[in-house]
Structure formats: structure tokens, C-alpha cells
Amino acid sequence: MQQFENASAGDIVLSLADRIIENRAYLSEIDGKIGDGDHGVNMAKGFGMAADRIRGNDMSLATAFDTLGTVLMTEIGGSMGPLYGVMFTQFAETIEKSSSIDARTFSAMLSNGLDGIQSIGSAKVGDKTLLDTLVPAIQAFDAANASGKPFPEALDALVVAAEKGRDSTRDLVAKIGRASRLGERSVGVLDAGATSCALILKALALGAKQKLLISATAGR
């Protein structure tokens, strides 16, 4: 069974924060085309604050997710604050009792994160939101697991589907949020939330793969 240790995996969240901070300008730029251009700035602020609290504290993945979720939920505001906040809080709650994380726990974690988002937001797949990235990514991960693929390959499938989902938002008409008032004019531009969600999932998958590698090496 391929798994990695929860207790030593908090630094995955740091790399996730790094990706968001690096893409601050890019996210704001695409948000500026159909939204208000603040997505990258607010995301970078929240993830940066969380990273400062996580760094050097040797946190478990669960604690690091909880720290990130709490910062986003309580201190950032905007729409992404609560949505991503609830997602990471749910991630944390799902895995907090697991000493190691296998594909099954990882899948449950993703699904509970999605449930959290859907409990406070009203978007559906196809509405040009982060769900267009998250939902197919989880489906691809679960399908890869069901067909017996190893954990790392399922993570690869997750990333591929997330990026495909992100790209699909280019052709969608926004149905929710400020961009929805633009109707057809929102077509042709990536959704900023779907884009940041793909960045987050990719960093998460890469981080998990590295941890799997380390635990595989250590176990040998």
C-alpha cells in the first residue's frame, strides 16, 4: 500500500503557497479581464500569511491545512476566502485522525473539500468557476484508483484533469459571481478561480508524490 506520513507533510502546504504567490500577477491579470483583478493579490496575501504561520513549525499536513483554511476563512474575505477556507478546513478534518495518507484517504479528503464548497456556494460544473477544475480532477483521481493505478499515477491523472478542467473554462459563459453579469462576453477568458484551483491541485499532487517517493525510499 502506497502512503505517506501525515506528520511530516505540512511542508506540502508551503509549496502550495509558493505557487500561489509566484502566480499572483498572472491570477490578477486574468481576473482583471472579467472580474475585478484582485484574485491573485488576495490569494497571495492569504496563502502568504498562512505560510508564515506554518514555516518552521514542523506541522502535520492536517495542521497545515487547518492553519491555511482558518486564515483564508477568517482573515481574507472576498469570495475565495470562504470557499477555499472551507475546502482546506474540510481537508484538515478528513485527515486529522490518519497517521498516514493513502489514496483512499486522499480521495475522501478531496471529496469532503468539494462538499464544503458546495455547502456554501451555489455553483455547478459548467458555471465557469473553480468547480470546473475541482470536480473533474477528483473524478479522474477516483477513476484511476478504481482501475488499480498506483497512487502516484492517480495523482498524475488528477493534475491532467485539473488542467483540462481549467482550460475548459475558457469556452464557458460565466453563470455566477461578478463575471456572470457579462454573459457571453465572459467567453474566451480563463476563470481565475479555476486557474488558481489547478495551481493548488498540481502543487498538492506534486507534494504528495514527493512524499510518496521519500517514504518509498525510506522503506527500502
Add this chain to the structure above:
Amino acid sequence: MTVKTLSARKNGTARAEAGTEPIPLRYGDDPYVWACWLYYEDHMTQGDIAEIMGISRATVNSYLADARARGIVNISLEPSRLSSLSIAQELKRHFGLHDCLVVPSDDNTRPLIDRLGGAAAQALAKLLKSGDTLAVAWGRTVLAIAEQASVPGLQDVTVVQVTGGTAANFAYTPELCASAIAGAIKARLVNITAPAVVSTAEIRDMLLREPLIESQFDALAKANKALFGISSLRPNSTIHTSGFFESVSLQQYLARNAVGVVAGRFIDGQGNPVAGPLDDRTIGISLDMLKTIKLRIAVAGGFDKVPAILAALRGGYVNVLITDAATGRGILNADGVTELDQKLSQRPKIDHRATLPSNFRTHIKKFLNDPDDVVEEMLDGVVKAHAAYLRPIKGSHRALVARTGPRPGKVGLVVGGGTGHEPCFLGYVGKGLADAVAVGNIFSSPPPGTIFQCANAASGGQGVLFVYGNYAGDVMNFDMAAEMAAEHNIEVRTVVTTDDIASSPLEDKEGRRGVAGNFFMFKIAGAACDRGSSLDACEAATRKANARTFTMGVALEPCSMPQTRRQNFEIGPDDIEIGMGIHGERGVIRDKMMTADEITDRVMDRIFSEMKAAPGDRVAVLVNSFGATPLMELYILFRRVEQRLSAKDIKIEANWVGHYCTSLDMVGASISVLHLDNELTELLHHPCDTAVLRIG
């Protein structure tokens, strides 16, 4: 004119008299061509050109800019360079790199290794900072970097060798590479004074326990940047002849599918470490340790290295890659990125700059210190400027409460939203209006904790009313705050404002956004609360005001974000955006520029189609600037609004013209009309005293 300018001019004239004609014949009478020739062909400075031509430096500068705009001078990027930029961008995106530099491939005048070394030397100058510890691996490329590197002005940099040493039978031993880099950037050098590969694991462990070597590894552990090449294991690779590894051991790693070597460690095609006989006998950085270094700069190129570089990228050992275009393209193709060539060939070959006016600028000037501090610094100013009306709750500038507002027995009114709309929302905090305001980031809702603090501070035991604009983020955060308040036994009612009639059709009135009409909703709600009405009555009056307020905005130019100092969307030179929201969201219809009266008529026609006002009815009018439109133009709009209303025999009971709900520096305005009845008229005239609105 100052003395200095005079003398400069005189000087120029003197030179012109002594040497050249005022304008040499061959340029005709075109000073633009003359200036361009001196600048681009004779490589003179703008200052020298100014002297020769007897004009100011600023004029020279504008001649040169105009020459580009007029097509006298065309600046084009060489296609191979352009393509290397695209490849770098794609590599960075695809592998999530911190940065990537790709040197063009088709310049064969210098060996690849020198060109990579030169590029890496330039990159080092940008990436290295005083106080850094740089871990340096060995290799021909690293040596080539050292030969060309120079980073002036660096202080307190340490270079640490990442592996032990080897016999000096090749030119790029670990010791030499580290010392060459240290010499080039004038850094302190820490060598690892042990062999890179020792005979047995026991000897390695003993050596690692030696205090001297231990201290050298401590220095290595402090590295925040690393510089290394990537070796291929192809038969022609120098790794086989370098003597760094025993060839017998090498074969064993190859048999286990190793494709490359990073900092003396073997990896497979996926970037996984490959175990082998040298692992326990190597004295040097481990792959795990390498990954903990923040900036990991790999410099490698050559087609035979594609699998090794790809493996290093996949393994996450690299976050800054310096390579050449052919290799970069090979790496992307090998990892399944095939769209790149398409992207490159589809790139339109138009030099857009030729069509831009000479005064074109990409950044808007703003009064800023640190762009990340705009909200905090504004709030520092607000708290001081309006100290008579409001004060921070528990020291937080994000939650402000009216000095004379909340009182026992009164329903508390909490408003709030993102910043960038000043004087909304904090200008409406004070007696007879809002009791507290929750302040978010620019165009972004405040978080629930802040809103709850406001509810708590505003509560007088009779419940609290939340009034804010209808945006997904605000709704989520205020709803969460309402739940928190409920847990603390504060009853909260919410009125979400939806006055922007352009944002959704009438059937979807509840989906409309709340804009400048907030001014009226806040006023009515504040008055109802101040008069001691019940929570039910306050909510009902506010809902009525919302149902009877109609707003439509028109933008002429976009707004620009303080963080980016860029306009966050475009409006064509002859276009206007009708139905513009207050966050810079694009409007619903884009139209050609028209006269002020035509614009006002478009807005008023739409308002009349929804507002069922009969002759003799009374209204309140708000003509509001989006930020950059001056009062002069607002009055021109108001003039027409008044004409249209009086033509229908609708009386203006009260009006406001000015900046009441802005969108940073957007050029544009909105018109709001509140259709009054007796109750609303009374509430509108109820006294209030805030920073931007005083009645009575």
C-alpha cells in the same frame, strides 16, 4: 529659463557653429531622422544629441519616441529570440518553475557551454543577494559560469561545495568549481575537505563525524540557493571519462534505469533517486537535502541531456532552469507539450508598438508607498481624519464603530464591503446613520470575524441590521458573520442591496448588484434605526428603499488597481461602457461615445421604464462620480436629469452630486433615483452626522 539651461544651450550652439551645420543636408528638414541617425547609427547619447541639435534632452527623447510611433524606426525581436522567450515561458508554466531562462539556439558562433555559462552568469547577478549561502556543484557548465560571472556590490555571501573532492585529473573538480564561483562573486568559500567517494560506508560515517567536516556540512545546511549542472548518462557523456565515478559502479546505476546525475546523485526518468553501490560511500549533499534549498538553479543544455534534465524537473530538484531553445523544446516535447510549435507559428507578426502613440504608458501613476499597504495606510489616514465620527474596534482599523451611534434599545446598523469605493462605506458611519463598518481589501469583502466584531459593537440589545451590496463574496462572509452573531444571541437581519438595474433583467431583480444606491439604503436604514424603530420595521423600511432605488452607471475609462497600476480592462478610444459596476466589472453593453445628454437619456429612459412614478411624485437623486470624473461633468449630467424629471412633473425632493460611491480612478458616473413615499421622505430628512453626509 534657468542659467543652467542657458549655458547648456549656448554650449550646444557653440559646438554646432564649430562643427556641423544646424541640420545636415542629407536629413532634409526632418529632425526626427537626424535624431534617429545620431542615436541608432552613431550611438550617441541623448544628451550629446541634444547638444548637437541645439534642443533639449526631453525633445530628443520625444523625437525618438515619435520616430518609433511613425515607423521611421522599427524595433523587432529576432524570431529566434522571441521563440526562446516563449519556450522559457512554457517551461516555467509547465513545470511550475520559479524562473526560466532560455538562450537562443541558432547562434553557433560560441560553444553552447559558454553561452549557457554567460546566461547563468547574468541570472546569478539577478538572483544572488547579500547574505546568501550558495551551494555549488561541480561540472564543466559550472566552471563556464564562474568564468563569466561577476556580481558587484554583494556582501556576506558564502559559497559551499556540495560534494567532497576528487583527484585533479580533470579541469572542473568540485573544489575548483566552488572556488572559481566564490572568486567570481567575491564570496567566502567553504570546501568539503573529504573525498567525494570513499571506499566504504564506514569510512564515510567516520569522516562525517569529524568536527571539521561536520562544520562544513553545517555550512551546507544553511544554503538558501544552489547552483548545479545536470549530467546525462548517455555513452558520450563526460561523466564516463571524468573519473568522478568508478565505471563499474556507473554500470550498476545504468542497469537500474538511471538517466542522469544531479549533484553527484543518480535519478531515474521520473526523477526518483536510484539506489546503488555509491550511495553510502558518497560524501556530499543528498537529494532530499537539495530539495530543502529554496532556490535551486540548474544550468544544462544539449540534446543528449534532455532525458536527464526532464528527470530533474520531474523530481522537483530544479526551480530555476537555464538552458537553450533546442533543449527546452526537446524537454517540453518529451513531456507531452506539443502545442508550443503551434503557438509559436500562430503568433501574429505585427509590431504593435508601431501603432501606439508616443505617450502610451503601461502603468498609471498613483500616490503609493508600498502597494501592498494601500488599504492599511488609507485606514490609518481615515481613522485620524474622521476621529470625530468613528474609532477602531479593539484596535482594528478593519472594524470601525461610530462614536455616537450604538446605544441600548436601538437597532444597530452594520454596513461594509471592499475598499476602493471611498467614501463608501466608512464615510457613512456616525450618528443617525451606520453604527459600524467592516472594511475589506480592495474590491473584496471583509472576512466574517471583522463583520461579527462590528455586529457586536453595534448591538444595543434590539438586534442588528446588515445592509450591503449583492456580491457573492459579501453574501458568504456576512452570512457567516450573522451565524457567529446568532451564537452570541445577537439577532441579525440582512438587506442585500440590488439597485443596479443594468446588471440583470427585471425578472432577476434579486440577482442584481448593489451600487451607488447604497447611499439611499444606508440613509433610510440609519434613520429608521436612530428613530428607535423595531428590527422588523427597520428591515422593512430598508427593503422598501431598495425596491424603490434605481441606479445605472456609465464608464468612459477603466479603473486601475493599486497593486498592478494597470487598467484592469480596456475600453476602446471611442467607446463607453453602459451598465458598469462599481468594481470595474465590465458593463453589459458597449456603445460609441455620445454626448452627455444622450448618455443621460439612455440611463433615464431605462430608469423610467422600471420606476412607476406618476406626475407629482417626489424623488431623491444622486449623481455619483466613479472616481475620476470631475464635478463639472456631474453637474452637466444632473442638469439633464433634472430636465427629464421635471418634464414628467416629478419633483426632486433632495439631491446629491459628487463622489459618494467610487470605483478607484474609473472615469464615469452613475445616476441613482429613489422613488419616495411619505415614510421614505421622512426618513431621508432625519438628521444624521457623518464624515460625508450631514443632515439637520
